[in-house]
Amino acid sequence: MKLNIAVLPGDGIGPEVTAQAVKVLKAIAINFDHVFTFSNALVGASAIEKFNDPLPEATIETCKNADAILFGAIGKTSYDLDPYAKIRPEQGLLRLRKTLDLHTNIRPVIAYDDLLIKSSLKKTQIKGTNILIYRELTSGIYFGDKYLSEDNNTASDVCKYTREEIERVAHSAFKAAQSRKRKLTLVDKANVLESSRLWRRVVQELATQYSNVEVNYTYIDNAAMELIINPKQFDVILTENMFGDILSEEASVIVGSIGLLASASIGDNHVMFEPIHGAYTKATNKGIANPIASILSAAMLLEHFGLDDEASLVRDAVEKSLTLHITTPDLNNKYDNITTTKVGDFIEDFINNPDETNLN
Amino acid sequence: MKLNIAVLPGDGIGPEVTAQAVKVLKAIAINFDHVFTFSNALVGASAIEKFNDPLPEATIETCKNADAILFGAIGKTSYDLDPYAKIRPEQGLLRLRKTLDLHTNIRPVIAYDDLLIKSSLKKTQIKGTNILIYRELTSGIYFGDKYLSEDNNTASDVCKYTREEIERVAHSAFKAAQSRKRKLTLVDKANVLESSRLWRRVVQELATQYSNVEVNYTYIDNAAMELIINPKQFDVILTENMFGDILSEEASVIVGSIGLLASASIGDNHVMFEPIHGAYTKATNKGIANPIASILSAAMLLEHFGLDDEASLVRDAVEKSLTLHITTPDLNNKYDNITTTKVGDFIEDFINNPDETNLN
Ligand SMILES: CC(C)[C@H](C(=O)O)[C@@H](O)C(=O)O
Ligand SMILES: CC(C)[C@H](C(=O)O)[C@@H](O)C(=O)O
Numbered sequence: 001m002k003l004n005i006a007v008l009p010g011d012g013i014g015p016e017v018t019a020q021a022v023k024v025l026k027a028i029a030i031n032f033d034h035v036f037t038f039s040n041a042l043v044g045a046s047a048i049e050k051f052n053d054p055l056p057e058a059t060i061e062t063c064k065n066a067d068a069i070l071f072g073a074i075g076k077t078s079y080d081l082d083p084y085a086k087i088r089p090e091q092g093l094l095r096l097r098k099t100l101d102l103h104t105n106i107r108p109v110i111a112y113d114d115l116l117i118k119s120s121l122k123k124t125q126i127k128g129t130n131i132l133i134y135r136e137l138t139s140g141i142y143f144g145d146k147y148l149s150e151d152n153n154t155a156s157d158v159c160k161y162t163r164e165e166i167e168r169v170a171h172s173a174f175k176a177a178q179s180r181k182r183k184l185t186l187v188d189k190a191n192v193l194e195s196s197r198l199w200r201r202v203v204q205e206l207a208t209q210y211s212n213v214e215v216n217y218t219y220i221d222n223a224a225m226e227l228i229i230n231p232k233q234f235d236v237i238l239t240e241n242m243f244g245d246i247l248s249e250e251a252s253v254i255v256g257s258i259g260l261l262a263s264a265s266i267g268d269n270h271v272m273f274e275p276i277h278g279a280y281t282k283a284t285n286k287g288i289a290n291p292i293a294s295i296l297s298a299a300m301l302l303e304h305f306g307l308d309d310e311a312s313l314v315r316d317a318v319e320k321s322l323t324l325h326i327t328t329p330d331l332n333n334k335y336d337n338i339t340t341t342k343v344g345d346f347i348e349d350f351i352n353n354p355d356e357t358n359l360n
Numbered sequence: 361m362k363l364n365i366a367v368l369p370g371d372g373i374g375p376e377v378t379a380q381a382v383k384v385l386k387a388i389a390i391n392f393d394h395v396f397t398f399s400n401a402l403v404g405a406s407a408i409e410k411f412n413d414p415l416p417e418a419t420i421e422t423c424k425n426a427d428a429i430l431f432g433a434i435g436k437t438s439y440d441l442d443p444y445a446k447i448r449p450e451q452g453l454l455r456l457r458k459t460l461d462l463h464t465n466i467r468p469v470i471a472y473d474d475l476l477i478k479s480s481l482k483k484t485q486i487k488g489t490n491i492l493i494y495r496e497l498t499s500g501i502y503f504g505d506k507y508l509s510e511d512n513n514t515a516s517d518v519c520k521y522t523r524e525e526i527e528r529v530a531h532s533a534f535k536a537a538q539s540r541k542r543k544l545t546l547v548d549k550a551n552v553l554e555s556s557r558l559w560r561r562v563v564q565e566l567a568t569q570y571s572n573v574e575v576n577y578t579y580i581d582n583a584a585m586e587l588i589i590n591p592k593q594f595d596v597i598l599t600e601n602m603f604g605d606i607l608s609e610e611a612s613v614i615v616g617s618i619g620l621l622a623s624a625s626i627g628d629n630h631v632m633f634e635p636i637h638g639a640y641t642k643a644t645n646k647g648i649a650n651p652i653a654s655i656l657s658a659a660m661l662l663e664h665f666g667l668d669d670e671a672s673l674v675r676d677a678v679e680k681s682l683t684l685h686i687t688t689p690d691l692n693n694k695y696d697n698i699t700t701t702k703v704g705d706f707i708e709d710f711i712n713n714p715d716e717t718n719l720n
Binding site: 075079080081083084088090094120121122125141142144146147148152153154155156157158159160161162163164189190191192193194195196197198200201204217220221222224225228229242245246247248249250252253258278 | 435439440441443444448450454480481482485501502504506507508512513514515516517518519520521522523524549550551552553554555556557558560561564577580581582584585588589602605606607608609610612613618638
């Protein structure tokens with residue numbers, strides 16, 4: 001298969017982790033006789049520094065011409081601390097999601113047996129957790145009208161949803177549930193928000209088309225609690241943009257490190273794959289950034305194109321690295337010198353030689 | 361002291377738990393020579409059933425004439441499942457908060473040594489946790505303009521804040537931090553929301569007036585993760601309405617049961633005290649509802665009026681009940697027949713006879 005992949009490493013630890021994912025994709029291409037080409041482009045703070053624009057036109061072009069996008073991370077502490085900044089790294093990511101209409105964001109939350117001990121939660125509670133979060137990604141309060149008064153004393157954001165926006169991500173979530181444990185939980189705040197009540201109505205209606213799926217409804221405050229108390233009750237979680245942001249990052253505590261969570265952002269014409277973690281500026285170039293979220297995002301990319309054996313091999317390699325403690329410090333208390341690159345190298349070696357890597 | 365207390369038991373388990381808190385307040389009055397009078401009023405689904413209004417005028421009057429309000433819980437499953445309902449129990453609570461201008465909601469999150477084992481989190485991680493959440497309670501997306509299109513296909517909610525709304529709750533939070541560990545964390549989503557950037561600006565400005573308080577800024581998604589990974593890093597958390605709702609319910613996993621979390625809602629002219637849990641319809645009249653959140657809310661009421669010895673005695677009684685496993689099933693795996701009323705009775709007895717209750 002030929003795939004043209006746009007690579008947007010972004011800021012902070014983005015470039016380091018993305019480099020490992022690219023390395024892994026290259027190894028897959030060689031071993032399975034695919035032709036993957038990679039085109040790099042700037043986004044976020046690094047694009048602001050060069051072009052005063054977090055999403056330059058050239059980057060959009062590169063993405064539009066690609067079959068898939070591999071995204072790193074964006075963000076920088078100086079912007080976080082400056083609430084007056086008009087141009088911000090995050091705008092690069094948000095505008096990209098909007099421009100390419102990447103409406104459906106899928107975030108798997110899987111508790112690996114080898115990592116149960118690393119979680120903040122008790123082992124028995126999390127063992128076997130396997131959740132797919134479907135987060136709406138191009139609407140809601142992220143993209144509604146924003147307002148700041150002239151005198152800087154009043155500010156507002158609008159959370160707006162239309163039936164169509166809800167339906168498309170909901171259909172995908174229902175279909176995913178059908179191929180899994182047939183449970184879908186809608187998370188909203190329908191006791192307070194009009195937009196949430198629209199979500200609940202639309203999902204109630206769609207539910208009649210998916211009669212073999214058990215549908216539950218819960219409020220975001222309750223979901224934030226239940227996700228920790230009893231994560232195994234969830235199969236597919238469907239939710240709006242902001243609640244999905246919160247729940248998915250919270251869910252990282254089940255898995256043991258936010259450095260493990262991958263995601264796919266699916267639109268009708270474009271697809272993007274990115275770790276859910278941020279740019280983690282402090283850790284830049286220290287070799288401590290966990291590349292697994294980025295590598296697993298690459299595995300989701302492969303799966304998206306039907307390359308299931310290839311994706312499985314990447315996942316096997318990742319699991320082997322966890323079993324053998326070839327992991328960055330966020331997960332490792334056995335060895336203390338396993339860098340970002342070493343994890344990538346190990347996974348690359350495993351792909352090249354699945355049967356021998358055990359002996360290293 | 362004379363106190364006129366409005367009692368709004370509400371729906372579901374509200375009446376059962378509130379009855380225990382009233383019992384405790386009566387015991388305090390007798391033992392400390394106070395005169396507490398109680399006036400009951402309807403709110404929520406029970407008010408809708410009787411008056412077709414979740415907050416009847418008579419209830420507002422009762423509250424306005426009282427020195428303090430003790431609130432139970434509102435909500436009912438039939439409304440949760442009906443996103444078309446125009447009259448909803450929650451409106452009773454929200455309109456009450458707004459009408460009485462109860463802008464500052466304080467939710468303590470304390471890990472009791474006797475309950476460390478009950479938490480979903482590992483003991484070492486939570487031991488010693490003591491967080492005060494300051495949640496803005498009368499603005500934000502809860503109270504902004506709501507819209508539903510004629511054809512029911514588009515819905516929106518506005519999250520709006522003014523500088524004044526932020527300042528008043530922020531001042532209280534800063535002052536609380538000064539009397540504690542001098543750390544304040546603002547939780548927002550300033551990388552995306554205009555309203556969050558206003559929060560960040562205002563808090564940055566106020567911080568200069570509280571130079572002995574260390575101020576940190578974090579995004580809600582990150583906070584939802586950090587609250588679980590390392591709750592001990594937090595002292596005072598300050599946040600807007602919706603994020604406060606989510607974080608405080610999530611925080612219940614640290615404490616071991618949502619049935620333990622109390623809150624105070626403070627306005628310039630009125631004060632209200634309520635458990636953070638909901639009406640939990642399923643558990644109604646089964647004797648399994650934990651009354652401690654309501655009883656600790658009564659303790660916060662006593663403290664608010666400077667009755668510190670009285671409040672301490674209530675807290676001691678609660679802790680004793682935890683130590684002796686005189687607790688409802690959510691916390692108990694030692695005895696299986698301790699009902700809501702029994703917990704209330706034990707705490708009442710302790711107040712009447714602090715030195716003897718040990719022997720019971
Ligand atoms: C960086 C930020 C704008 C982004 C978001 O809030 O969507 C991130 O947190 C994510 O989850 O992808
Ligand atoms: C019942 C509901 C409207 C309320 C809220 O969201 O504020 C509750 O969850 C709370 O936290 O007090």
